[in-house]
Structures are given as structure tokens and as C-alpha cells.
Amino acid sequence: xxxxxTKKIYKLDLIAVKIRKHxxxxxxxxxxxxxxxxxxxxDALVALYFVHMKHNPKKxxxxxxxxxxxxxxxxxxxxxxVLAECGYFNVKELTKLRTMNSMLQGHPVCTYVPGVEASxxxxxxxxxxxxxxAIAGKLDNKEYNVYAMLGDGETGEGQIWEAAAVxxxxxxxxxxxxxxxxxxxxxxxxxxxxxxxxxxxRWNAFGWNVIEINGHDIKQILDSLNKANAHKRQPSxxxxxxxxxxxxxxxxxxxxxxxxxxxxxERNLAIEELNLAQKKLEALL
Amino acid sequence: MSNKIMVNPRNAYGEALIxxxxxxxxxxxxxxxxxxxxxxxxxxxxxxxxxxEMGIAEANMITAAAGLASCGKIPFVxxxxxxxxxxxxxxxxxDIAYSKANVKIFATHGGISVGKDGVSHQMIEDIALMRVxxxxxxxxxxxxxxTGKIVHLMAEKNGPMYARVGRANAPLIYxxxxxxxxxxxxxxxxETGSDIxxxxxxxxxxxxxEARKILSKENIKARxxxxxxxxxxxxxxxxxxxxxxNAIITAEEHSVIGGLGAAVAEILAEKNISTKFLRMGIxxxxxxxxxxxxxxxxxxxxxxxxxxxxxxxLKN
Ligand SMILES: Cc1ncc(C[n+]2csc(CCOP(=O)(O)OP(=O)(O)O)c2C)c(N)n1
Ligand SMILES: [Mg+2]
Numbered sequence: 291x292x293x294x295x296t297k298k299i300y301k302l303d304l305i306a307v308k309i310r311k312h313x314x315x316x317x318x319x320x321x322x323x324x325x326x327x328x329x330x331x332x333d334a335l336v337a338l339y340f341v342h343m344k345h346n347p348k349k350x351x352x353x354x355x356x357x358x359x360x361x362x363x364x365x366x367x368x369x370x371x372v373l374a375e376c377g378y379f380n381v382k383e384l385t386k387l388r389t390m391n392s393m394l395q396g397h398p399v400c401t402y403v404p405g406v407e408a409s410x411x412x413x414x415x416x417x418x419x420x421x422x423x424a425i426a427g428k429l430d431n432k433e434y435n436v437y438a439m440l441g442d443g444e445t446g447e448g449q450i451w452e453a454a455a456v457x458x459x460x461x462x463x464x465x466x467x468x469x470x471x472x473x474x475x476x477x478x479x480x481x482x483x484x485x486x487x488x489x490x491x492r493w494n495a496f497g498w499n500v501i502e503i504n505g506h507d508i509k510q511i512l513d514s515l516n517k518a519n520a521h522k523r524q525p526s527x528x529x530x531x532x533x534x535x536x537x538x539x540x541x542x543x544x545x546x547x548x549x550x551x552x553x554x555x556e557r558n559l560a561i562e563e564l565n566l567a568q569k570k571l572e573a574l575l
Numbered sequence: 576m577s578n579k580i581m582v583n584p585r586n587a588y589g590e591a592l593i594x595x596x597x598x599x600x601x602x603x604x605x606x607x608x609x610x611x612x613x614x615x616x617x618x619x620x621x622x623x624x625x626x627x628e629m630g631i632a633e634a635n636m637i638t639a640a641a642g643l644a645s646c647g648k649i650p651f652v653x654x655x656x657x658x659x660x661x662x663x664x665x666x667x668x669x670d671i672a673y674s675k676a677n678v679k680i681f682a683t684h685g686g687i688s689v690g691k692d693g694v695s696h697q698m699i700e701d702i703a704l705m706r707v708x709x710x711x712x713x714x715x716x717x718x719x720x721x722t723g724k725i726v727h728l729m730a731e732k733n734g735p736m737y738a739r740v741g742r743a744n745a746p747l748i749y750x751x752x753x754x755x756x757x758x759x760x761x762x763x764x765x766e767t768g769s770d771i772x773x774x775x776x777x778x779x780x781x782x783x784x785e786a787r788k789i790l791s792k793e794n795i796k797a798r799x800x801x802x803x804x805x806x807x808x809x810x811x812x813x814x815x816x817x818x819x820x821n822a823i824i825t826a827e828e829h830s831v832i833g834g835l836g837a838a839v840a841e842i843l844a845e846k847n848i849s850t851k852f853l854r855m856g857i858x859x860x861x862x863x864x865x866x867x868x869x870x871x872x873x874x875x876x877x878x879x880x881x882x883x884x885x886x887x888x889l890k891n
Contacts, residue, residue: 443630
């Protein structure tokens with residue numbers, strides 16, 4: 291699908307703002323969870339779920355659907371908010387994040403939430419799971435594509451590189467990984483904790499088609515997803531250059547907001563900023 | 576309850592590491608992007624050269640620790656219990672347990688009281704996984720004071736060891752001088768009693784002490800054992816409890832399969848001892864996200880349920 295109409299992009303940006311507001315409210319209410327990595331993943335999720343992926347919220351188990359796997363499971367609030375806004379379940383459920391008897395667990399559980407493909411939260415599993423889904427697609431001659439979102443810190447896990455080797459060996463061109471390159475993990479900057487650069491060269495060396503873009507520019511994200519799908523005989527990875535905490539000034543690039551929710555004042559400030567962003571976008575429409 | 580002094584055992588770990596870093600120049604500390612949570616950051620600040628940030632790559636961290644130990648280092652390795660055991664089981668089995676490597680795995684965030692992060696982060700199988708490994712010592716301290724003491728003992732004694740604490744602040748049970756003769760492999764009788772023995776470790780010791788108070792009002796005398804070392808298990812003490820009291824309850828923030836309850840049951844069965852017996856623990860299910868207190872209530876691991884179980888068991 292081609293979406294190059296600027297107004298259409300503004301509308302998607304508006305959805306992204308709405309998702310960010312959900313994230314802030316959910317984390318504030320549950321008094322726990324991960325704002326930074328949830329906020330940085332939003333724009334890619336919006337591009338995937340609101341435009342690019344072939345999926346039907348009313349039929350979450352439809353065999354020909356495209357699949358998305360959130361390997362960095364701690365960004366669950368972003369995924370939940372997107373799934374709810376798509377219509378997989380009632381938006382009201384979002385207020386129950388991380389509470390007893392809720393299907394919205396701290397980290398995604400595939401047996402509880404319609405639309406969640408894999409149970410994640412232990413980092414490093416998602417790309418292997420996506421390999422399995424992609425191989426099954428090839429075996430069954432299905433047309434679907436598989437997408438997996440990885441944290442950059444998460445790619446420290448050896449299992450990611452086992453999966454990288456397998457995907458390239460089996461020429462899984464129905465698989466696209468997206469790496470949320472926000473340069474932060476918990477103990478600090480990724481390059482100080484455990485150097486990742488050159489991310490591009492590493493994935494290239496493993497036999498992947500590498501695309502690098504601004505991970506908050508929905509037009510760029512959509513274009514690169516199309517390019518990734520069109521690329522044959524190699525899996526593709528989109529390096530999403532992102533800002534951890536994107537959209538809330540005091541959370542941006544602030545490692546302290548990896549796993550600490552906003553307090554009341556911070557929540558008010560954040561919502562105020564996001565409302566402003568919303569107004570600006572609405573004025574453009 | 577309210578006027579108890581709460582101290583986080585994780586902080587006690589961090590403080591002990593600093594003391595040990597001074598004492599043992601060959602002590603090194605490894606972490607996997609969780610140093611702020613495990614409190615190894617305290618050591619990192621004091622001894623930056625001997626702190627090894629290994630990134631989010633736990634399997635590599637475990638085996639690298641074994642390599643360090645083979646060169647005479649004393650590695651303390653830390654991450655959350657779920658990533659420190661299940662995630663890296665084969666690495667521990669081959670490179671630490673089988674090889675008798677002098678590696679100390681100190682895990683935090685054990686049990687369901689981790690809370691809202693949910694099942695992916697609530698480790699309830701670690702004691703079982705580590706207990707089944709030959710050569711492995713398995714420990715779970717109950718408060719900050721005991722944690723500090725035990726971390727010292729771990730450094731002093733050669734051999735593979737696994738210790739776990741919870742995430743939450745924990746009420747102090749012991750005074751500074753209460754633990755002068757603490758030994759690994761020797762359970763502690765915290766309170767005496769002749770009707771029933773509650774054998775617990777870690778986060779379940781304090782609720783057991785509270786249960787004892789409530790039971791005493793109903794004239795039931797409960798003995799409370801702090802079984803900080805689950806392996807090697809203090810068999811003598813278990814047998815003594817079976818002999819001197821009419822019933823035994825084990826309590827742990829862990830699956831009822833494979834942990835302390837199982838270990839005690841194995842001894843009782845093999846020694847042909849018939850006694851009233853109940854394992855309190857997670858009943859072979861995955862739990863969920865929630866406030867720790869609510870989880871412990873729903874999954875029946877608190878003082879209230881200990882009291883209920885004790886009365887029921889004695890009545891039968
Ligand atoms: C196997 C495993 N080890 C450690 C953790 C704890 N943890 C949760 S998030 C995180 C940091 C993730 O950083 P990154 O992948 O860069 O994610 P983002 O910056 O997008 O939040 C860590 C270490 C985990 N969930 N799983
Ligand atoms: Mg990151």
C-alpha cells in the first residue's frame with residue numbers, strides 16, 4: 291500500500307499521539323511499567339497496524355494474517371494501546387494494565403490477549419519465534435509477512451544472533467525485523483554497556499538486507515516496510531533511529547524513565563505536551 | 576507489623592560486596608544490564624575495574640564467570656532469578672556445577688512478590704532447578720542482616736553456589752549479633768514450639784513468625800525454622816522437627832514441586848516418618864501481574880493462610 295499523501299500521514303501522527311497518551315495514562319494508573327521503550331516504539335507500531343499489515347481485529351486467528359511479534363515485551367503498553375485502538379478489544383481494558391485478573395499482564399501473553407502472537411518479556415526470544423512463523427509460511431505457501439520488533443539493548447542476547455543466522459540461511463524474505471535504535475538500555479547508553487556499533491555492518495554480515503531510517507517518521511517507516519517486503523531472498527531489518535521516551539520532553543533520552551512510571555505531576559505535564567502536539571496536528575488537517 | 580524496620584536485602588547484598596571487594600582482591604562482579612536493580616552498581620562505583628557489565632547476554636555471562644573462576648577469581652554474578660537460572664541452565668550445569676567452578680550466582684527478584692511485571696519476571700522454579708544440580712549449594716536468605724552474613728559466607732567457602740532474594744523491602748528479623756554462628760547447611764530455629772513446625776526460607780520466614788504469634792493466642796505452639804540453605808538440607812533439623820512436633824508445614828515463594836517442600840517430603844518419606852505434612856507454595860501454576868500483597872493472598876502464601884493451614888493440619 292502506498293500512503294504518500296501528507297494528510298494521511300498527519301492522521302497517522304495523530305493516532306500516534308493518541309497511543310502515547312494511552313501509554314502515559316496506563317502507566318500512571320498502574321504505577322509501574324516501562325515508559326521509555328513504549329514511547330519510542332509507537333510510530334512503527336502505528337505504521338504497521340494502521341496501514342501496512344494485513345490483519346483483521348475481528349478475526350485475530352485468521353491463518354493468512356500478517357504477524358507482528360513484540361520481542362521487546364516490556365513495550366507491552368504500546369502494543370496493547372495499538373491493539374485496542376484497532377479494535378481487538380475494548381479500549382477500557384487499558385485501564386486494567388498490570389492489575390489482578392487482567393488479560394493485560396505486565397508483559398504480553400499470547401493466550402490472554404487477542405492479537406498478541408507470542409508471550410514475551412524475557413528478552414531475546416522474538417526473532418526466533420518470527421523465524422518459526424516465517425518458515426511455516428514458506429512451508430504452507432502462505433502469502434503473509436512476519437514482523438518482529440527488537441530493542442537495541444536486547445540484541446546483546448546471543449539468541450538474537452542465532453535467529454539472525456537462521457533467517458538468512460533460510461532466505462526468509464517474508465520476515466522483517468525492526469530494531470528500536472534508541473541507544474539506551476537500563477544501565478546506560480548501549481555503546482557504554484555493550485557496544486553495538488556498527489549495527490548496520492553486523493546485520494549485513496549476517497546476510498540481511500539493511501534499511502536505516504528515522505523511526506519516528508511514519509512516511510519513511512511505510513516506505514521502508516514496502517521496500518523490505520519487495521526485497522527477495524534475504525530477510526530485511528529496518529534500523530529505526532529513535533528517541534527513547536519520544537513525545538514527552540522530560541522522558542526523552544532519559545534513562546531514568548526506562549522502567550519508572552510517571553507520577554501525578556509528570557503525568558499531567560506529559561498529557562499537556564501531548565495535547566499540544568495533538569492540537570498542532572489537528573490544525574494541519 | 577507496622578513498626579518493623581524494613582530493609583531491602585538487595586541493598587545488603589550491595590553493601591556486602593563492597594566489604595568483600597576490600598577483603599578479596601580477586602573478587603569480581605558481573606551483571607547483565609540490571610545493576611541498578613540487583614545493587615551490584617554499589618560495587619561498580621567503588622571498584623569499577625572489577626565490575627564487568629556483560630550486557631543483556633546472560634548465558635555468556637555465566638560461562639565467562641566460570642572462566643574467571645578457573646583463573647582464581649571469585650565471581651559474583653547477578654541478575655533477576657529467572658534469567659540467572661532458567662535462561663542459563665545448561666551453562667550453569669556444565670561450566671559451574673559439573674566443573675565445580677567457584678562461581679557465586681546471586682539472584683534478585685525471586686518469587687511472585689516481584690509483582691506487576693508478571694510471570695516473565697516471577698521466578699518460582701529456581702530453587703528446584705538449582706537443587707537438582709550436583710555440587711550446587713542453594714541458599715535463600717530471609718532478611719537484610721542474614722543476607723549480608725550469607726554473602727560473606729559465600730565468598731569464604733569454595734564451590735558453586737546459588738542464592739536468591741526477593742525484590743521487596745523485607746522486615747528485619749535478626750539483630751546484628753544474632754547470626755554470629757550462622758553456617759551454610761544449618762537451619763536456624765528462630766522460635767521454639769512443640770505443636771507444629773513451620774519450615775520456611777526467604778520471604779516466608781517473617782510471615783511464619785507472625786503466624787506463630789496468632790497461633791499462640793489459640794494455644795497452638797508453633798516452631799519456626801529459617802531454612803536459609805535448601806541444599807545441602809539440614810536433615811537432622813527436619814527429623815528433629817518431625818520428632819518433637821506433631822506436624823510440619825513448609826513455606827516458600829516457589830513451586831511446591833522441587834523446592835524446600837519437596838526436599839523435606841523426600842527425607843520424611845525415605846526415613847519412614849509419618850507425620851502430618853503440608854507444602855505451602857505455588858501450586859503448579861503460573862501466577863500473574865498484581866500488587867505483591869494481593870498476589871500472596873490469592874496464591875495463599877501469607878500469614879493468614881499459614882494460620883489456617885496449621886489449624887486444619889493439626890485438626891485432621
Ligand atoms: C533476558 C532478559 N534479561 C534482562 C531483562 C530485564 N530488562 C528488561 S528491559 C531491559 C533493557 C532493554 O533495553 P532495550 O532492548 O534497548 O529496550 P528499550 O530501550 O527499547 O526499552 C532489560 C535488561 C529481561 N526482560 N530479559
Ligand atoms: Mg534501547
